[in-house]
Amino acid sequence: MSLSEKDVFARLKENAFHVLGLRPSCTRMEVEREGQKLLAMLELGLSEAAHYDTPVGRMPRTAELVRASMATLRDPTTRLQHALWAQLPPGTPAAQVPAKEEPASWPEAPVRLGWRRPG
Amino acid sequence: MATPLYVGIDLGTTNSTAAAFDGEKLTLIRNAQGANLTPSVVRIDARGAVTVGDRARRLIDSDPQNTRSEFKRLMGTSQALEFAAAKLSKKPEELAAEVLKSLRKDVEQQLGVAPTCAVISVPALFELPQSAATSEAARLAGFSRVELIQEPVASALAAGWSANDEGSWLVYDLGGGTFDVSLLETRDGLLRVVGHDGDNFLGGRDFDQAIVDEVLAELLRTQGVDIRRADPRHATALRKLKRAVEEAKIELSRTDELPLLVPGAFETDNGPVDVDVVLTRARVEAACAPLVQRSINVCLRLLAAHGLEPSQLGKVVLVGGPTAMPFLRSQVQAALGAPFATDLDPMTLVAQGAALYAASSGLDGRPAASSAQPAPSGRKVWLQYPAMSSDLSPHVVGRLVEGDSGPKPALVRLVRADGGWSSPDSPLSAEGAFVLSVELVPRKPNTFRLEGMGADGKPVPLAPASFTIVQGLTLSDPPLSRSIGVALANNAVRVYFERGAPLPARRTFRQRTVEAVAKGSTGNVLRIPIVQGELEWAHLCRLVGALEIRGDQLKASLPADAEVELTLELDRGGRLSARALVPALGQVFEQVAQLQVPDATPESLQEGLTAARERLSMLRSSAFRRGAPGVVASLSQADQALAEIERDVEAARGGDADAGQKARRGLLDLDAQLEQAEAGLRWPELEETVREELAVASSWVAQFGSPAEQTLLDEAMKACERARAGRQQVELQRHLRSVRKLGNAAFYRHPSAWEWQFDSASSRVSEASDVSKAEELVQRGRRALEQQRREELRHVVEQLWRLLPEDAQERRLAHDSGVR
Ligand SMILES: Nc1ncnc2c1ncn2[C@@H]1O[C@H](COP(=O)(O)OP(=O)(O)OP(=O)(O)O)[C@@H](O)[C@H]1O
Ligand SMILES: [Mg+2]
Numbered sequence: 001m002s003l004s005e006k007d008v009f010a011r012l013k014e015n016a017f018h019v020l021g022l023r024p025s026c027t028r029m030e031v032e033r034e035g036q037k038l039l040a041m042l043e044l045g046l047s048e049a050a051h052y053d054t055p056v057g058r059m060p061r062t063a064e065l066v067r068a069s070m071a072t073l074r075d076p077t078t079r080l081q082h083a084l085w086a087q088l089p090p091g092t093p094a095a096q097v098p099a100k101e102e103p104a105s106w107p108e109a110p111v112r113l114g115w116r117r118p119g
Numbered sequence: 120m121a122t123p124l125y126v127g128i129d130l131g132t133t134n135s136t137a138a139a140f141d142g143e144k145l146t147l148i149r150n151a152q153g154a155n156l157t158p159s160v161v162r163i164d165a166r167g168a169v170t171v172g173d174r175a176r177r178l179i180d181s182d183p184q185n186t187r188s189e190f191k192r193l194m195g196t197s198q199a200l201e202f203a204a205a206k207l208s209k210k211p212e213e214l215a216a217e218v219l220k221s222l223r224k225d226v227e228q229q230l231g232v233a234p235t236c237a238v239i240s241v242p243a244l245f246e247l248p249q250s251a252a253t254s255e256a257a258r259l260a261g262f263s264r265v266e267l268i269q270e271p272v273a274s275a276l277a278a279g280w281s282a283n284d285e286g287s288w289l290v291y292d293l294g295g296g297t298f299d300v301s302l303l304e305t306r307d308g309l310l311r312v313v314g315h316d317g318d319n320f321l322g323g324r325d326f327d328q329a330i331v332d333e334v335l336a337e338l339l340r341t342q343g344v345d346i347r348r349a350d351p352r353h354a355t356a357l358r359k360l361k362r363a364v365e366e367a368k369i370e371l372s373r374t375d376e377l378p379l380l381v382p383g384a385f386e387t388d389n390g391p392v393d394v395d396v397v398l399t400r401a402r403v404e405a406a407c408a409p410l411v412q413r414s415i416n417v418c419l420r421l422l423a424a425h426g427l428e429p430s431q432l433g434k435v436v437l438v439g440g441p442t443a444m445p446f447l448r449s450q451v452q453a454a455l456g457a458p459f460a461t462d463l464d465p466m467t468l469v470a471q472g473a474a475l476y477a478a479s480s481g482l483d484g485r486p487a488a489s490s491a492q493p494a495p496s497g498r499k500v501w502l503q504y505p506a507m508s509s510d511l512s513p514h515v516v517g518r519l520v521e522g523d524s525g526p527k528p529a530l531v532r533l534v535r536a537d538g539g540w541s542s543p544d545s546p547l548s549a550e551g552a553f554v555l556s557v558e559l560v561p562r563k564p565n566t567f568r569l570e571g572m573g574a575d576g577k578p579v580p581l582a583p584a585s586f587t588i589v590q591g592l593t594l595s596d597p598p599l600s601r602s603i604g605v606a607l608a609n610n611a612v613r614v615y616f617e618r619g620a621p622l623p624a625r626r627t628f629r630q631r632t633v634e635a636v637a638k639g640s641t642g643n644v645l646r647i648p649i650v651q652g653e654l655e656w657a658h659l660c661r662l663v664g665a666l667e668i669r670g671d672q673l674k675a676s677l678p679a680d681a682e683v684e685l686t687l688e689l690d691r692g693g694r695l696s697a698r699a700l701v702p703a704l705g706q707v708f709e710q711v712a713q714l715q716v717p718d719a720t721p722e723s724l725q726e727g728l729t730a731a732r733e734r735l736s737m738l739r740s741s742a743f744r745r746g747a748p749g750v751v752a753s754l755s756q757a758d759q760a761l762a763e764i765e766r767d768v769e770a771a772r773g774g775d776a777d778a779g780q781k782a783r784r785g786l787l788d789l790d791a792q793l794e795q796a797e798a799g800l801r802w803p804e805l806e807e808t809v810r811e812e813l814a815v816a817s818s819w820v821a822q823f824g825s826p827a828e829q830t831l832l833d834e835a836m837k838a839c840e841r842a843r844a845g846r847q848q849v850e851l852q853r854h855l856r857s858v859r860k861l862g863n864a865a866f867y868r869h870p871s872a873w874e875w876q877f878d879s880a881s882s883r884v885s886e887a888s889d890v891s892k893a894e895e896l897v898q899r900g901r902r903a904l905e906q907q908r909r910e911e912l913r914h915v916v917e918q919l920w921r922l923l924p925e926d927a928q929e930r931r932l933a934h935d936s937g938v939r
Contacts, residue, residue, distance in 0.1 A: 040503030041554065046552050074309075074311055
């Protein structure tokens with residue numbers, strides 16, 4: 001799997017709406033209420049709260065993830081980003097690659113993109 | 120004690136205050152003198168007897184050798200404070216502990232119970248070691264549990280508790296030594312800290328200092344007497360003058376003019392010199408106005424960082440002693456426009472908020488709070504519910520404790536004690552659990568009975584039989600005020616927690632060692648520096664601790680490029696712990712060395728000062744050469760900062776440790792400022808880079824990106840444009856990073872991407888730390904390329920990257936980091 005696919009995958013599997021099991025149209029109060037409930041259930045080790053579903057499969061749910069997701073959805077800008085991903089599950093990246101017309105090779109691309117080495 | 124005891128303490132630089140909350144009303148704690156404010160002053164006499172508060176404060180002038188104040192500013196440093204007569208030296212946290220002990224006793228006097236836990240407030244911009252020292256002080260004072268809350272959050276909580284306004288507002292807290300400003304938002308009863316900013320070294324005492332400087336300038340003008348702060352001979356007299364000035368300043372909040380007379384204040388070579396000047400309100404204002412302006416600039420910066428205009432603020436809450444000054448109020452009002460929140464006490468608001476926070480974190484201070492109720496009998500249930508909730512129908516979750524004997528209920532139900540509501544009877548799940556939503560009466564403590572019934576319909580006693588939820592404001596998890604990360608050997612920062620991340624938080628990343636650490640050698644150390652700050656380069660962030668793995672702790676030698684799994688963890692109060700797992704050895708290392716604010720010796724400060732001066736003059740000449748008037752103007756600010764640091768270094772040389780710390784911080788800030796100015800000179804280049812990178816990224820994303828990535832890129836490009844138009848460099852670079860990320864993601868979907876990376880890495884083979892291994896990799900890479908095995912090629916490139924060296928100088932800058 002390429003780096004980029006990992007990225008897309010991460011965006012979907014850690015999407016705050018998926019983690020909290022809420023729809024992108026939910027209210028702020030619902031975020032708090034649902035988050036508080038999930039944290040309580042996780043604290044008591046209830047199996048019902050132990051996983052959540054995403055378009056790329058079932059993921060383990062942790063208290064940290066729930067808290068981070070609540071924070072994400074409280075902030076209007078980060079909420080917007082997550083709403084985009086929750087609404088637009090992208091097709092697999094491979095399917096998007098144009099099959100024939102490959103762009104011309106561009107050796108300085110990495111430098112232009114600010115790529116030196118992963119830091 | 121029937122009602123809960125939630126205790127909050129404002130441990131101030133100048134004054135400390137305690138408040139208690141019982142779920143319904145707030146009570147301010149009075150000390151033995153009947154006052155709400157206890158001066159944060161500690162005196163230890165020859166017999167070792169400790170006096171705290173006003174009685175100690177009155178002896179500051181006459182007995183400075185045995186009386187200490189303002190130790191809050193030294194929290195987290197190793198600076199010990201001497202008590203001459205008792206021949207003792209005490210660390211700042213030990214002195215803070217004395218103040219806390221005294222407040223704890225006052226609570227006991229007034230309410231009959233010595234609290235076992237409390238919430239203590241700290242400035243929002245406290246660095247990690249300073250918070251750690253505060254927790255330690257609480258422990259020394261006999262609190263078995265303590266949580267920290269940021270002062271502005273506490274003020275906000277108290278202000279929000281008594282008002283019902285929705286919208287954005289600002290808490291402006293100018294204390295004795297620190298300035299904090301926070302932008303908050305209340306919506307649906309949920310209080311959210313949008314962001315904060317501040318200056319750890321701006322406060323009432325800087326006003327005093329400014330007035331003292333003004334008085335000294337007059338002495339020079341009228342009598343030709345030059346009194347230097349660095350001269351240890353004048354230390355006592357200066358202290359006395361400062362005290363007199365402070366009193367006059369406070370008095371001048373009410374009168375227009377005041378004589379300041381200190382006969383024979385200074386000893387000089389030509390005999391004693393009197394201080395005899397008339398302080399007018401206008402003069403004090405003129406001396407302090409620039410300081411107030413500094414605080415206003417911080418407010419405006421905070422608003423700008425969140426895209427707000429002052430006109431969008433609903434109100435401003437004033438906190439702290441200096442906000443009593445009429446001129447300050449009008450200057451702040453003029454700049455921010457929003458009305459001040461009235462009928463809040465600026466001096467005790469923080470303590471009140473801390474007490475409310477104790478309630479919302481369920482920190483009941485009654486000794487063995489549970490045993491205060493009748494010994495629980497019945498089947499034990501593990502309950503989870505919010506101690507304080509803005510939501511009128513929060514959830515209560517419960518589960519039978521396993522292994523407990525006694526009859527098991529089949530159904531449970533919750534009944535509100537006022538009889539106004541009860542839940543339906545609900546069966547327990549297979550795990551013996553229930554999830555119920557309850558209804559709260561607004562603004563009240565709501566007590567619920569937990570009732571169980573057997574299959575036969577008979578009651579089954581449960582423990583606990585009841586619990587209480589206070590309906591009020593909910594504070595979302597406190598956000599981290601500054602990003603925290605690990606300095607990497609290339610002087611970059613791997614951010615573990617972004618500013619604003621909710622606490623508590625834990626994060627693990629995999630790092631790699633830059634070089635080998637030999638087993639058994641103590642001199643051989645793997646150093647993992649932990650830094651705090653927003654700037655891109657490690658050396659511009661504050662070093663707050665370091666995890667060190669010494670050769671003599673290792674079971675076997677650690678090769679270069681070994682994997683280290685590093686976990687950083689922060690609790691709600693911002694206390695940091697770190698843990699490094701070395702999978703190859705199966706060893707775990709946990710102790711964080713040096714969780715301390717670095718010492719500021721006059722020598723090291725002088726060095727820093729000289730370097731900053733050189734850098735400034737170089738910058739200025741190149742700004743002139745390039746004809747960049749904006750940058751030249753910004754350098755005059757740096758000039759002022761430099762002058763102030765010079766004064767502080769001088770005072771540090773005269774023995775003032777606090778001034779030394781202030782100078783250290785000042786130098787760091789100045790460095791950052793110069794960095795900005797340098798970047799300002801490079802602004803045209805940056806704009807050019809941004810243009811190119813945007814073009815490149817959008818072409819990659821257009822070809823290989825998903826629709827969602829395209830949407831995100833459009834957002835990021837808009838954000839870049841906004842930052843560019845507003846000339847906000849840090850912002851621009853931040854958004855540029857997300858553009859780059861998106862571009863990168865798309866780039867690597869290009870079939871030849873790894874081939875290009877391979878070409879560039881193999882051209883540097885001669886620099887590799889292990890050349891023969893690198894050459895082997897290059898061979899492997901060539902084969903992979905011929906056979907079109909892309910995964911393999913990528914693997915080779917990543918391994919090659921890790922063999923290429925880090926620059927030694929960058930590594931030094933990065934606090935000697937041994938990881939990447
Ligand atoms: N009426 C007044 N007019 C002007 N200044 C005042 C007045 N009353 C107190 N001050 C100043 O306020 C400062 C103390 O303020 P405060 O008690 O809020 O600080 P603190 O909480 O101890 O400090 P910090 O919050 O920085 O730890 C002192 O510098 C004092 O001189
Ligand atoms: Mg204060």
